[in-house]
Amino acid sequence: MTKPKLGIQLKAKGYKLTQQRQQIMNFLQDSSLRLSAQDIHQQLKQQNSAISLDTVYRNLRLLTEIGIVGQISLPSGSVYERVEDQEHHHHLVCVDCEKVVCIAYCPEMKTYMAQAGAAGFDVIGHSFEIYGRCASCRHKYLHS
Amino acid sequence: MTKPKLGIQLKAKGYKLTQQRQQIMNFLQDSSLRLSAQDIHQQLKQQNSAISLDTVYRNLRLLTEIGIVGQISLPSGSVYERVEDQEHHHHLVCVDCEKVVCIAYCPEMKTYMAQAGAAGFDVIGHSFEIYGRCASCRHKYLHS
DNA sequence: ATCAGTGCAAACCATTTGCACGCGA
């Protein structure tokens, strides 16, 4: 709504706004969920807008590189979410059920960024994920 | 720093202590780095202790399930580290030359871990990488 | 002696890529 239109952001980087890219972003826009490439492909198919799986992958990759979406790696593959700079956050990832929970952004992260700057690094992005077992999986785990 | 012996931990869960498992753990023990299955396989091969890649995968999986090692998913695959390893550090990764620079462990990271605990999460491991361009690559980049 | 663990090769599955055609600017 108040953030720059997708088309603008793409054009600024020299990319075209295609139907497929629009559809993918609409999808990530609507849902606050994190979706895999396959999820997106499936669901678009059910909306009668069949776009190829390759294209979904290609565009998720592009959108990730541009910084419009964020990629989260899981043992079974990656999931994606829309990035909003204002609401930057990180994740807890359950190694059993792969549930992903957001944790609040913590200003102390800046300590790391400062070190990066001191090392002469131009920071482009960063990833931070905590892996573990969620409460319910831990319960199952202890009883097996 | 005497933690339970590997053999004991395995036996407690009904698993055997095999040469291969011992070798893999020795490896993770020694190195403070996080290694991929392939890394471990390669390096063991160079030590004249050739164990099959499948076995490395199978055992890393087992050790992860038992909670002896932590698995970290990255887009290019998984890396593993010893769980008790509190003294690990994080990295700056140059997106151009792929140079990796270590940065010191920062106690503020505990703030995140605390949040994980509050969410009922059993922390097994975490991943934190800063992506950017190193000083020399930035120079080249600006002149291309 | 038994059965979990191993090696090998083949299978799997998410993701990437080469190529020819189609569509956005």
Place this chain on the structure above:
DNA sequence: TCGCGTGCAAATGGTTTGCACTGAT
């Protein structure tokens, strides 16, 4: 029109699995 973007199919690469053999207890 021009060249990026797409679809298709085939390739890739990390990881898993079926099977027969080996080794730890």
